[in-house]
Amino acid sequence: MNNATAQQKALVWNLVDVKKNLFTALSDRIWGMPEIAYTEYRSVAEHTDMLKTQGFRVTENVAGIPTAVMGEAGQDGPIIAILGEYDALPGLSQVAGIARPEPIPGNGHGHGCGHNLLGSAAMLAATAIKDWLAQTGAPGRVRYYGCPAEEGGAAKSFMARAGAFDDVDIAITWHPSAFSEVARAESLANTRMDFVFHGRASHAAASPHLGRSALDAVELMNVGVNYLREHVPSDSRIHYAMLDAGGIAPNVVQARAAVRYAIRSRDVHAMFALNERVKKVAAGAAMMTETTVDISIMSAVANLLGNEPLEEAMQHNFDLLGPPAFDDADKAFAADIQATLSPEDIQSAYRRIGMKTPPQAAALCEFIVPLDAAGELMLGSTDVGDISWVLPTVQAHVPTYAIGTPGHSWQLTAQGMMPAAHKGLAYAAKVMAATAIDTLTDKILLAQAKTAHYELTAQTPYVCPIPADVQPPLQPRPAE
Numbered sequence: 489m490n491n492a493t494a495q496q497k498a499l500v501w502n503l504v505d506v507k508k509n510l511f512t513a514l515s516d517r518i519w520g521m522p523e524i525a526y527t528e529y530r531s532v533a534e535h536t537d538m539l540k541t542q543g544f545r546v547t548e549n550v551a552g553i554p555t556a557v558m559g560e561a562g563q564d565g566p567i568i569a570i571l572g573e574y575d576a577l578p579g580l581s582q583v584a585g586i587a588r589p590e591p592i593p594g595n596g597h598g599h600g601c602g603h604n605l606l607g608s609a610a611m612l613a614a615t616a617i618k619d620w621l622a623q624t625g626a627p628g629r630v631r632y633y634g635c636p637a638e639e640g641g642a643a644k645s646f647m648a649r650a651g652a653f654d655d656v657d658i659a660i661t662w663h664p665s666a667f668s669e670v671a672r673a674e675s676l677a678n679t680r681m682d683f684v685f686h687g688r689a690s691h692a693a694a695s696p697h698l699g700r701s702a703l704d705a706v707e708l709m710n711v712g713v714n715y716l717r718e719h720v721p722s723d724s725r726i727h728y729a730m731l732d733a734g735g736i737a738p739n740v741v742q743a744r745a746a747v748r749y750a751i752r753s754r755d756v757h758a759m760f761a762l763n764e765r766v767k768k769v770a771a772g773a774a775m776m777t778e779t780t781v782d783i784s785i786m787s788a789v790a791n792l793l794g795n796e797p798l799e800e801a802m803q804h805n806f807d808l809l810g811p812p813a814f815d816d817a818d819k820a821f822a823a824d825i826q827a828t829l830s831p832e833d834i835q836s837a838y839r840r841i842g843m844k845t846p847p848q849a850a851a852l853c854e855f856i857v858p859l860d861a862a863g864e865l866m867l868g869s870t871d872v873g874d875i876s877w878v879l880p881t882v883q884a885h886v887p888t889y890a891i892g893t894p895g896h897s898w899q900l901t902a903q904g905m906m907p908a909a910h911k912g913l914a915y916a917a918k919v920m921a922a923t924a925i926d927t928l929t930d931k932i933l934l935a936q937a938k939t940a941h942y943e944l945t946a947q948t949p950y951v952c953p954i955p956a957d958v959q960p961p962l963q964p965r966p967a968e
Contacts, residue, residue, distance in 0.1 A: 496929065497808065499623070500921045503616040507542075508914040511615075514538055515608035515913055519584070519904045522576030522597035522604075525641035526963040528555040531574040535607060535634045542615045544632065551650035553643060553960055555636040558652070559611075561618035565627030566934060568617065568924045569653060571661035571875065572610030573603040573638045582901035587824035589898045598901040602664030605888055605904065607634060609913040610661060613920035620925065628928040631656065635871075637960070640680060642787035644871035646960045648878050649952040658798065658882075658927050658937060659875050662916045664900075664909070665885035666837050666893060668811050669857035670802045673794030673876065673883075676725060676752035677759040678869035679953060680786040683709065683770045684732075687779040689743035699741025703734040705777040706745045712769035713749070723867070724762060725752040748786070752869060756790040756877075756953050786961060788953035790873040793944050797936040798882035798923065803859040805922040812887060812915045814852045818908040822851035822890035825899050834892035839864040852908060853887040868895075877950035880937040884919045888912035 514534060521530045532555045539546050544559030580598030581591040592598075614632035621628055633652070637643035647653065663671065685706055690699030713726055720726070727750045734742025751766055753759035767783055774781040814822075826834065831845075838845045842863035875881050888909040893899045903909055927934050 496624070496925055497922045500616050500620045500925050501918045503619045504612060504914055504917045504921060507615055508612060508917070511608045511612035511917070512910045512913060514611070515604045515910070516905050518574050518604035518607065519599050522581070522599050524578055524597055525575055525637035525639055526553070526555060526961060527966065528575055528636045529965050531555070532557050532634055532636065535572070535574060535611065538611060539632065542618065544618065550633070551647040551652050553636065553646065554962065554965070556643060556647060557634040559614070559632045560629055562621040562629035563627065565629060566657040566928060567629045567631060567655060568927060569631045569633055569656045569659040570610045570614040570617070570920060570924070571633050571635055571644070571659055571872065572607035573635050574607040575603055575636050575639050575641070577601060577639055577896055580896065580898060580901050582898040584902055584905040585821070586902060587821070587828055598898070599904045600896045600898065600901045601639065602888055602900060602904055602909070603638065605664050605909055605913050606662065609916040610920065612914070612917040613924070616917060616921045617924050620921070626928060630924065638871055640787060641961065642789050642871045642954065643960065645787065645789050645874040645952060645954050648874045649954060653875060653878050656879050657934065658880050658924070660882055660920045660923055661872060662884040662886055662920060664888040664912065666887055666889060666891045667841055667853045667857050667885055668806055668855070668887055669841065669861070669885045670799045670806065670859055671883035671885045673792040674865055674867055675792040675873050676723070676754060676867045676869045677756040677789060677791040677873065677953065678750060678752045679759060679763050679788040680748060680750050681763065681766070682731065682746060682748050682784050682786055684744070684746040684782045685774060685779045686782070687741065687743050687777065690741040692739045692741050696741060700778045701741050702745035702779050703742040705773045705779045705781065706730070706747045708776055709747065709770050709773035712773060713766060716765060716769060720762060721753070721758070723754050724758070726750070726766065754791060756951065757948065759953065785955055785958050789869050789871045790877050790950070790953055792870065792873045793876040793881070793941070795880045795882055795937055795940050797933055797940055798880055799859060801926045801933060802882050802884060802919060802923045805919050806856045808922070809915065809918060811854050811856055812911050814854070814908055814911065818906070818911070819851050821906060822908060825890040825903060826851050826892055828899060829892045833894060836866070837892045840866055849891065851890050853891060874952065877945060880941040882923065884916060886912045886916040886919065
Protein backbone atom coordinates (compact mmCIF):
# COMPACT_ATOMS: atom_id res chain seq x y z
CA MET A 489 0.00 0.00 0.00
CA ASN A 490 1.11 3.57 -0.57
CA ASN A 491 1.46 5.88 2.39
CA ALA A 492 1.04 9.63 2.19
CA THR A 493 4.18 11.39 1.04
CA ALA A 494 6.72 12.58 3.56
CA GLN A 495 5.88 16.14 2.52
CA GLN A 496 2.20 15.71 3.38
CA LYS A 497 3.00 14.17 6.75
CA ALA A 498 5.51 16.87 7.55
CA LEU A 499 2.79 19.41 6.77
CA VAL A 500 0.19 17.84 9.09
CA TRP A 501 2.77 17.35 11.86
CA ASN A 502 3.69 21.00 11.61
CA LEU A 503 0.00 21.87 11.87
CA VAL A 504 -0.11 19.89 15.11
CA ASP A 505 2.88 21.80 16.47
CA VAL A 506 1.35 25.16 15.57
CA LYS A 507 -1.69 24.57 17.80
CA LYS A 508 -0.47 22.10 20.41
CA ASN A 509 -0.27 24.74 23.16
CA LEU A 510 -3.98 25.55 22.74
CA PHE A 511 -4.92 21.92 23.23
CA THR A 512 -2.47 21.38 26.07
CA ALA A 513 -4.26 24.21 27.85
CA LEU A 514 -7.61 22.57 27.05
CA SER A 515 -6.38 19.29 28.55
CA ASP A 516 -5.26 21.06 31.72
CA ARG A 517 -8.63 22.80 32.06
CA ILE A 518 -10.45 19.47 31.72
CA TRP A 519 -8.09 17.93 34.29
CA GLY A 520 -9.12 20.70 36.67
CA MET A 521 -12.88 20.05 36.31
CA PRO A 522 -13.18 16.26 36.66
CA GLU A 523 -16.70 15.07 35.88
CA ILE A 524 -17.90 11.47 35.95
CA ALA A 525 -20.15 9.62 33.48
CA TYR A 526 -22.93 11.71 31.93
CA THR A 527 -22.19 14.73 34.14
CA GLU A 528 -19.49 16.20 31.82
CA TYR A 529 -21.39 19.44 31.19
CA ARG A 530 -18.46 21.78 31.80
CA SER A 531 -16.04 19.55 29.91
CA VAL A 532 -18.27 19.27 26.84
CA ALA A 533 -18.79 23.03 26.92
CA GLU A 534 -15.02 23.50 26.77
CA HIS A 535 -14.75 21.07 23.86
CA THR A 536 -17.69 22.66 22.05
CA ASP A 537 -16.22 26.14 22.40
CA MET A 538 -12.88 24.92 21.05
CA LEU A 539 -14.55 23.24 18.07
CA LYS A 540 -16.38 26.46 17.22
CA THR A 541 -13.22 28.54 17.69
CA GLN A 542 -11.34 26.24 15.31
CA GLY A 543 -14.06 26.54 12.64
CA PHE A 544 -15.79 23.17 12.83
CA ARG A 545 -19.46 22.71 11.97
CA VAL A 546 -20.78 21.65 15.37
CA THR A 547 -23.58 19.26 16.29
CA GLU A 548 -24.49 19.17 19.95
CA ASN A 549 -26.59 16.67 21.89
CA VAL A 550 -25.39 13.78 19.70
CA ALA A 551 -27.67 10.73 19.99
CA GLY A 552 -29.75 12.66 22.51
CA ILE A 553 -26.85 12.79 24.99
CA PRO A 554 -26.33 16.33 26.32
CA THR A 555 -22.64 15.74 27.03
CA ALA A 556 -21.80 14.39 23.55
CA VAL A 557 -20.68 16.66 20.71
CA MET A 558 -19.48 16.32 17.12
CA GLY A 559 -17.53 18.77 14.97
CA GLU A 560 -17.07 18.31 11.22
CA ALA A 561 -14.88 20.00 8.61
CA GLY A 562 -14.09 19.44 4.95
CA GLN A 563 -16.13 18.54 1.89
CA ASP A 564 -16.92 15.36 -0.04
CA GLY A 565 -14.60 12.33 0.05
CA PRO A 566 -14.16 9.80 2.85
CA ILE A 567 -15.28 10.65 6.38
CA ILE A 568 -12.66 10.09 9.08
CA ALA A 569 -13.78 10.06 12.72
CA ILE A 570 -11.36 10.95 15.50
CA LEU A 571 -12.78 9.78 18.82
CA GLY A 572 -12.22 11.73 22.03
CA GLU A 573 -13.25 11.33 25.66
CA TYR A 574 -13.23 13.58 28.73
CA ASP A 575 -14.91 11.73 31.61
CA ALA A 576 -13.18 11.28 34.95
CA LEU A 577 -13.42 8.66 37.72
CA PRO A 578 -14.79 8.89 41.26
CA GLY A 579 -12.42 8.70 44.20
CA LEU A 580 -9.21 9.58 42.35
CA SER A 581 -8.80 13.23 43.24
CA GLN A 582 -5.10 14.09 43.51
CA VAL A 583 -2.83 17.11 43.52
CA ALA A 584 -0.88 17.26 40.25
CA GLY A 585 2.90 17.01 40.10
CA ILE A 586 3.70 15.38 43.44
CA ALA A 587 4.68 11.76 44.02
CA ARG A 588 2.64 11.12 47.14
CA PRO A 589 -1.10 10.68 47.64
CA GLU A 590 -2.73 14.02 48.39
CA PRO A 591 -6.40 14.35 47.37
CA ILE A 592 -7.71 17.74 46.32
CA PRO A 593 -10.50 18.90 48.66
CA GLY A 594 -13.83 18.81 46.89
CA ASN A 595 -15.91 16.24 45.05
CA GLY A 596 -13.27 13.51 45.07
CA HIS A 597 -13.25 12.90 41.31
CA GLY A 598 -10.03 12.70 39.32
CA HIS A 599 -8.66 12.01 35.83
CA GLY A 600 -7.12 8.68 36.80
CA CYS A 601 -7.35 7.33 33.24
CA GLY A 602 -6.03 10.34 31.35
CA HIS A 603 -9.19 11.21 29.45
CA ASN A 604 -8.38 14.91 29.78
CA LEU A 605 -5.44 14.16 27.50
CA LEU A 606 -7.38 11.73 25.32
CA GLY A 607 -10.04 14.20 24.21
CA SER A 608 -7.67 17.12 23.78
CA ALA A 609 -5.18 15.19 21.63
CA ALA A 610 -7.99 13.74 19.55
CA MET A 611 -9.37 17.19 18.82
CA LEU A 612 -5.86 18.48 18.09
CA ALA A 613 -5.48 15.69 15.52
CA ALA A 614 -8.87 16.51 14.01
CA THR A 615 -7.95 20.20 13.85
CA ALA A 616 -4.65 19.45 12.11
CA ILE A 617 -6.49 17.28 9.57
CA LYS A 618 -9.06 20.06 9.05
CA ASP A 619 -6.27 22.57 8.43
CA TRP A 620 -4.50 20.11 6.10
CA LEU A 621 -7.70 19.63 4.07
CA ALA A 622 -8.09 23.40 3.79
CA GLN A 623 -4.48 23.97 2.72
CA THR A 624 -4.31 21.13 0.21
CA GLY A 625 -7.86 21.27 -1.15
CA ALA A 626 -8.04 17.49 -0.88
CA PRO A 627 -11.52 15.94 -0.74
CA GLY A 628 -12.50 14.43 2.57
CA ARG A 629 -14.15 15.20 5.87
CA VAL A 630 -12.88 14.89 9.40
CA ARG A 631 -15.12 14.60 12.43
CA TYR A 632 -14.23 14.97 16.06
CA TYR A 633 -16.60 13.02 18.28
CA GLY A 634 -16.58 14.11 21.91
CA CYS A 635 -17.74 10.96 23.68
CA PRO A 636 -18.73 11.00 27.36
CA ALA A 637 -19.11 8.21 29.88
CA GLU A 638 -16.54 5.69 28.65
CA GLU A 639 -15.98 4.70 32.26
CA GLY A 640 -18.93 2.39 32.72
CA GLY A 641 -21.51 4.44 30.85
CA ALA A 642 -21.07 3.00 27.32
CA ALA A 643 -21.90 6.27 25.58
CA LYS A 644 -20.32 5.13 22.31
CA SER A 645 -22.53 2.05 22.37
CA PHE A 646 -25.62 4.25 22.69
CA MET A 647 -24.25 6.56 19.98
CA ALA A 648 -23.57 3.63 17.65
CA ARG A 649 -27.06 2.25 18.29
CA ALA A 650 -28.49 5.66 17.36
CA GLY A 651 -26.61 5.63 14.04
CA ALA A 652 -24.15 8.42 14.87
CA PHE A 653 -21.36 6.63 12.97
CA ASP A 654 -23.33 5.04 10.13
CA ASP A 655 -21.83 7.22 7.36
CA VAL A 656 -18.26 7.24 8.72
CA ASP A 657 -15.53 5.39 6.77
CA ILE A 658 -12.73 5.07 9.34
CA ALA A 659 -12.41 5.69 13.09
CA ILE A 660 -9.12 6.53 14.82
CA THR A 661 -8.49 7.03 18.51
CA TRP A 662 -5.82 6.64 21.18
CA HIS A 663 -5.37 6.13 24.89
CA PRO A 664 -2.74 7.38 27.33
CA SER A 665 -0.34 4.57 28.16
CA ALA A 666 3.14 3.70 29.35
CA PHE A 667 4.32 2.62 25.88
CA SER A 668 4.31 3.73 22.23
CA GLU A 669 2.40 1.10 20.29
CA VAL A 670 -0.52 0.27 18.08
CA ALA A 671 -3.13 -0.91 20.58
CA ARG A 672 -3.91 -4.59 20.31
CA ALA A 673 -7.56 -5.16 19.42
CA GLU A 674 -8.18 -7.24 22.51
CA SER A 675 -10.87 -6.41 25.04
CA LEU A 676 -13.75 -8.01 26.88
CA ALA A 677 -17.38 -7.48 26.03
CA ASN A 678 -19.04 -6.23 29.19
CA THR A 679 -22.58 -5.91 30.56
CA ARG A 680 -23.44 -3.97 33.70
CA MET A 681 -26.65 -5.42 35.09
CA ASP A 682 -28.61 -4.49 38.21
CA PHE A 683 -30.49 -7.07 40.30
CA VAL A 684 -33.03 -5.59 42.71
CA PHE A 685 -34.63 -8.09 45.09
CA HIS A 686 -37.95 -7.38 46.81
CA GLY A 687 -39.01 -9.20 49.95
CA ARG A 688 -41.20 -8.52 52.97
CA ALA A 689 -40.19 -6.54 56.04
CA SER A 690 -40.78 -7.97 59.47
CA HIS A 691 -39.51 -7.84 63.05
CA ALA A 692 -36.37 -9.97 62.95
CA ALA A 693 -36.89 -11.30 66.51
CA ALA A 694 -40.64 -11.30 67.16
CA SER A 695 -41.85 -12.43 63.73
CA PRO A 696 -38.94 -13.52 61.53
CA HIS A 697 -41.13 -16.21 59.95
CA LEU A 698 -43.26 -13.49 58.38
CA GLY A 699 -40.33 -11.79 56.69
CA ARG A 700 -38.73 -12.57 53.35
CA SER A 701 -35.20 -11.17 53.23
CA ALA A 702 -34.06 -9.42 50.06
CA LEU A 703 -30.57 -9.27 51.56
CA ASP A 704 -30.55 -13.05 51.93
CA ALA A 705 -31.42 -13.24 48.23
CA VAL A 706 -28.47 -11.00 47.29
CA GLU A 707 -26.11 -13.06 49.42
CA LEU A 708 -27.35 -16.32 47.94
CA MET A 709 -26.97 -14.88 44.45
CA ASN A 710 -23.39 -13.92 45.24
CA VAL A 711 -22.68 -17.45 46.51
CA GLY A 712 -24.25 -18.94 43.40
CA VAL A 713 -22.20 -16.75 41.10
CA ASN A 714 -19.06 -17.70 43.02
CA TYR A 715 -19.76 -21.34 42.17
CA LEU A 716 -20.57 -20.35 38.57
CA ARG A 717 -17.09 -18.84 38.17
CA GLU A 718 -15.61 -22.35 38.17
CA HIS A 719 -17.66 -23.23 35.10
CA VAL A 720 -17.06 -20.33 32.73
CA PRO A 721 -14.22 -19.77 30.25
CA SER A 722 -11.00 -18.76 31.99
CA ASP A 723 -10.95 -15.37 30.26
CA SER A 724 -14.48 -14.46 31.41
CA ARG A 725 -14.85 -12.16 34.40
CA ILE A 726 -17.75 -11.58 36.79
CA HIS A 727 -17.58 -8.76 39.38
CA TYR A 728 -20.16 -7.25 41.69
CA ALA A 729 -20.82 -4.25 43.91
CA MET A 730 -23.50 -3.79 46.54
CA LEU A 731 -25.86 -0.95 45.72
CA ASP A 732 -28.28 -1.38 48.60
CA ALA A 733 -27.80 -3.78 51.52
CA GLY A 734 -31.28 -3.12 52.86
CA GLY A 735 -30.54 -0.62 55.58
CA ILE A 736 -28.58 -0.49 58.82
CA ALA A 737 -31.09 -2.06 61.22
CA PRO A 738 -30.28 -5.75 61.87
CA ASN A 739 -33.55 -6.19 63.74
CA VAL A 740 -35.55 -5.56 60.54
CA VAL A 741 -35.87 -8.19 57.83
CA GLN A 742 -34.65 -6.32 54.75
CA ALA A 743 -37.45 -5.79 52.24
CA ARG A 744 -35.23 -4.50 49.44
CA ALA A 745 -31.62 -5.07 48.44
CA ALA A 746 -29.75 -4.48 45.21
CA VAL A 747 -26.50 -5.63 43.63
CA ARG A 748 -24.79 -4.63 40.36
CA TYR A 749 -22.87 -7.16 38.31
CA ALA A 750 -20.28 -6.59 35.60
CA ILE A 751 -20.23 -9.63 33.32
CA ARG A 752 -17.36 -9.89 30.82
CA SER A 753 -16.49 -12.31 28.02
CA ARG A 754 -14.03 -12.37 25.13
CA ASP A 755 -16.76 -11.64 22.58
CA VAL A 756 -20.22 -10.20 22.65
CA HIS A 757 -22.01 -13.44 21.78
CA ALA A 758 -20.34 -15.35 24.62
CA MET A 759 -21.29 -12.48 26.92
CA PHE A 760 -24.94 -12.80 25.95
CA ALA A 761 -24.82 -16.47 26.94
CA LEU A 762 -23.09 -15.73 30.26
CA ASN A 763 -25.62 -13.00 31.02
CA GLU A 764 -28.39 -15.59 30.86
CA ARG A 765 -26.56 -17.92 33.23
CA VAL A 766 -26.14 -15.14 35.80
CA LYS A 767 -29.83 -14.29 35.45
CA LYS A 768 -30.70 -17.90 36.26
CA VAL A 769 -28.63 -17.73 39.43
CA ALA A 770 -30.58 -14.61 40.45
CA ALA A 771 -33.88 -16.35 39.73
CA GLY A 772 -32.76 -19.28 41.88
CA ALA A 773 -31.84 -16.98 44.76
CA ALA A 774 -35.27 -15.35 44.53
CA MET A 775 -36.96 -18.75 44.54
CA MET A 776 -35.01 -19.93 47.60
CA THR A 777 -35.93 -16.84 49.59
CA GLU A 778 -39.48 -16.38 48.27
CA THR A 779 -38.58 -12.91 47.04
CA THR A 780 -38.87 -11.40 43.58
CA VAL A 781 -36.12 -9.90 41.46
CA ASP A 782 -36.12 -7.10 38.91
CA ILE A 783 -33.26 -7.30 36.40
CA SER A 784 -32.17 -4.32 34.30
CA ILE A 785 -29.20 -3.61 32.06
CA MET A 786 -27.46 -0.33 32.84
CA SER A 787 -24.89 -0.42 30.04
CA ALA A 788 -23.03 -2.84 27.81
CA VAL A 789 -20.13 -2.78 25.36
CA ALA A 790 -18.88 -5.12 22.65
CA ASN A 791 -15.36 -6.50 22.33
CA LEU A 792 -12.83 -4.83 20.06
CA LEU A 793 -12.30 -5.94 16.47
CA GLY A 794 -8.92 -5.35 14.84
CA ASN A 795 -8.14 -3.97 11.41
CA GLU A 796 -4.79 -5.13 10.08
CA PRO A 797 -4.43 -2.62 7.20
CA LEU A 798 -5.04 0.34 9.52
CA GLU A 799 -2.80 -1.13 12.21
CA GLU A 800 0.06 -1.50 9.72
CA ALA A 801 -0.43 2.09 8.55
CA MET A 802 -0.40 3.38 12.13
CA GLN A 803 2.70 1.34 12.97
CA HIS A 804 4.45 2.90 9.97
CA ASN A 805 3.70 6.33 11.40
CA PHE A 806 5.02 5.37 14.83
CA ASP A 807 8.21 4.20 13.17
CA LEU A 808 8.52 7.39 11.10
CA LEU A 809 8.10 9.61 14.14
CA GLY A 810 10.30 7.61 16.47
CA PRO A 811 9.56 7.62 20.20
CA PRO A 812 8.54 10.82 22.04
CA ALA A 813 11.46 12.88 23.27
CA PHE A 814 11.38 13.17 27.06
CA ASP A 815 13.90 15.31 28.93
CA ASP A 816 15.74 14.74 32.21
CA ALA A 817 13.07 16.51 34.26
CA ASP A 818 10.36 14.28 32.75
CA LYS A 819 12.37 11.17 33.60
CA ALA A 820 13.16 12.37 37.12
CA PHE A 821 9.51 12.89 38.04
CA ALA A 822 8.55 9.57 36.42
CA ALA A 823 11.22 7.90 38.54
CA ASP A 824 9.72 9.51 41.66
CA ILE A 825 6.35 8.03 40.69
CA GLN A 826 7.95 4.62 40.08
CA ALA A 827 9.33 4.75 43.62
CA THR A 828 5.73 4.60 44.89
CA LEU A 829 5.04 1.43 42.88
CA SER A 830 5.84 -2.21 43.55
CA PRO A 831 8.27 -4.23 41.40
CA GLU A 832 5.25 -6.27 40.33
CA ASP A 833 3.59 -3.13 38.91
CA ILE A 834 6.58 -2.50 36.66
CA GLN A 835 7.01 -6.17 35.73
CA SER A 836 3.33 -6.41 34.82
CA ALA A 837 3.64 -3.41 32.49
CA TYR A 838 6.50 -5.03 30.57
CA ARG A 839 4.69 -8.39 30.40
CA ARG A 840 1.84 -6.65 28.59
CA ILE A 841 4.21 -5.92 25.68
CA GLY A 842 5.99 -9.27 25.77
CA MET A 843 9.20 -8.05 27.41
CA LYS A 844 11.12 -8.98 30.52
CA THR A 845 11.80 -6.06 32.81
CA PRO A 846 15.21 -4.63 31.85
CA PRO A 847 17.86 -4.61 34.62
CA GLN A 848 17.98 -0.81 34.39
CA ALA A 849 14.35 -0.14 33.49
CA ALA A 850 13.67 3.36 32.20
CA ALA A 851 11.02 5.43 33.93
CA LEU A 852 9.52 6.55 30.59
CA CYS A 853 9.23 4.62 27.35
CA GLU A 854 11.93 5.50 24.81
CA PHE A 855 11.18 2.91 22.12
CA ILE A 856 8.39 1.80 19.77
CA VAL A 857 6.75 -1.56 20.52
CA PRO A 858 6.76 -3.76 17.38
CA LEU A 859 3.42 -4.53 15.81
CA ASP A 860 3.91 -8.26 16.28
CA ALA A 861 4.82 -8.07 19.98
CA ALA A 862 3.13 -10.95 21.79
CA GLY A 863 2.48 -9.70 25.27
CA GLU A 864 0.49 -11.19 28.12
CA LEU A 865 -3.20 -10.44 27.78
CA MET A 866 -4.59 -8.36 30.65
CA LEU A 867 -7.96 -7.36 29.33
CA GLY A 868 -10.41 -4.65 30.25
CA SER A 869 -13.43 -3.30 28.42
CA THR A 870 -14.10 -0.21 26.33
CA ASP A 871 -17.00 1.20 24.35
CA VAL A 872 -14.58 1.72 21.45
CA GLY A 873 -15.39 -1.94 20.86
CA ASP A 874 -18.83 -1.03 19.54
CA ILE A 875 -17.35 1.44 17.09
CA SER A 876 -14.98 -1.27 15.84
CA TRP A 877 -17.98 -3.47 14.98
CA VAL A 878 -19.65 -0.66 13.04
CA LEU A 879 -16.65 0.52 10.99
CA PRO A 880 -12.88 -0.04 10.59
CA THR A 881 -11.18 1.25 13.73
CA VAL A 882 -7.60 1.62 14.93
CA GLN A 883 -6.23 2.82 18.25
CA ALA A 884 -2.84 4.07 19.42
CA HIS A 885 -1.23 3.84 22.83
CA VAL A 886 1.13 6.72 23.61
CA PRO A 887 3.28 7.18 26.73
CA THR A 888 2.10 9.93 29.05
CA TYR A 889 3.09 8.41 32.41
CA ALA A 890 5.72 6.34 34.17
CA ILE A 891 6.09 2.68 33.24
CA GLY A 892 4.25 0.59 35.82
CA THR A 893 1.68 3.21 36.76
CA PRO A 894 -1.59 1.36 37.37
CA GLY A 895 -4.62 2.60 35.52
CA HIS A 896 -7.27 4.21 37.70
CA SER A 897 -4.78 5.27 40.37
CA TRP A 898 -3.79 8.45 42.18
CA GLN A 899 -0.38 8.15 40.53
CA LEU A 900 -1.94 8.44 37.09
CA THR A 901 -4.01 11.46 38.15
CA ALA A 902 -0.86 13.10 39.51
CA GLN A 903 0.87 12.83 36.12
CA GLY A 904 -2.03 14.20 34.05
CA MET A 905 -0.73 17.77 33.77
CA MET A 906 3.00 17.10 33.68
CA PRO A 907 5.20 18.11 30.71
CA ALA A 908 5.67 14.43 29.80
CA ALA A 909 1.90 14.07 29.46
CA HIS A 910 1.76 17.20 27.30
CA LYS A 911 4.45 15.79 25.02
CA GLY A 912 2.52 12.55 24.73
CA LEU A 913 -0.61 14.53 23.84
CA ALA A 914 1.05 16.21 20.84
CA TYR A 915 2.74 12.98 19.79
CA ALA A 916 -0.58 11.10 19.84
CA ALA A 917 -2.15 13.80 17.69
CA LYS A 918 0.64 13.37 15.12
CA VAL A 919 0.21 9.59 14.98
CA MET A 920 -3.55 9.88 14.51
CA ALA A 921 -3.36 12.74 12.00
CA ALA A 922 -0.79 10.94 9.84
CA THR A 923 -2.87 7.75 9.86
CA ALA A 924 -5.91 9.76 8.79
CA ILE A 925 -3.93 11.37 5.97
CA ASP A 926 -2.92 7.89 4.79
CA THR A 927 -6.57 6.87 4.48
CA LEU A 928 -7.51 10.13 2.77
CA THR A 929 -4.74 9.89 0.16
CA ASP A 930 -4.55 6.14 -0.42
CA LYS A 931 -7.70 4.62 -1.91
CA ILE A 932 -6.15 1.16 -1.77
CA LEU A 933 -5.58 1.42 1.99
CA LEU A 934 -9.15 2.61 2.52
CA ALA A 935 -10.52 -0.26 0.45
CA GLN A 936 -8.33 -2.80 2.25
CA ALA A 937 -9.48 -1.52 5.63
CA LYS A 938 -13.13 -1.83 4.62
CA THR A 939 -12.60 -5.30 3.18
CA ALA A 940 -10.89 -6.50 6.35
CA HIS A 941 -13.77 -5.15 8.42
CA TYR A 942 -16.35 -6.82 6.20
CA GLU A 943 -14.60 -10.16 6.47
CA LEU A 944 -14.79 -9.99 10.27
CA THR A 945 -18.45 -8.98 10.47
CA ALA A 946 -20.13 -10.61 7.46
CA GLN A 947 -20.96 -13.83 9.30
CA THR A 948 -21.63 -12.19 12.68
CA PRO A 949 -23.08 -8.71 12.11
CA TYR A 950 -23.04 -6.15 14.87
CA VAL A 951 -25.77 -6.43 17.45
CA CYS A 952 -25.77 -3.63 19.99
CA PRO A 953 -25.43 -5.29 23.40
CA ILE A 954 -27.74 -2.71 24.95
CA PRO A 955 -31.44 -3.59 24.56
CA ALA A 956 -33.47 -1.15 22.46
CA ASP A 957 -35.61 -0.07 25.41
CA VAL A 958 -32.63 0.87 27.61
CA GLN A 959 -31.74 4.56 27.43
CA PRO A 960 -28.52 6.26 28.54
CA PRO A 961 -28.56 6.96 32.29
CA LEU A 962 -28.47 10.72 31.74
CA GLN A 963 -27.73 12.94 34.71
CA PRO A 964 -29.15 16.43 35.30
CA ARG A 965 -27.00 19.48 34.80
CA PRO A 966 -25.53 20.35 38.20
CA ALA A 967 -26.71 23.54 39.83
CA GLU A 968 -24.32 26.42 39.32
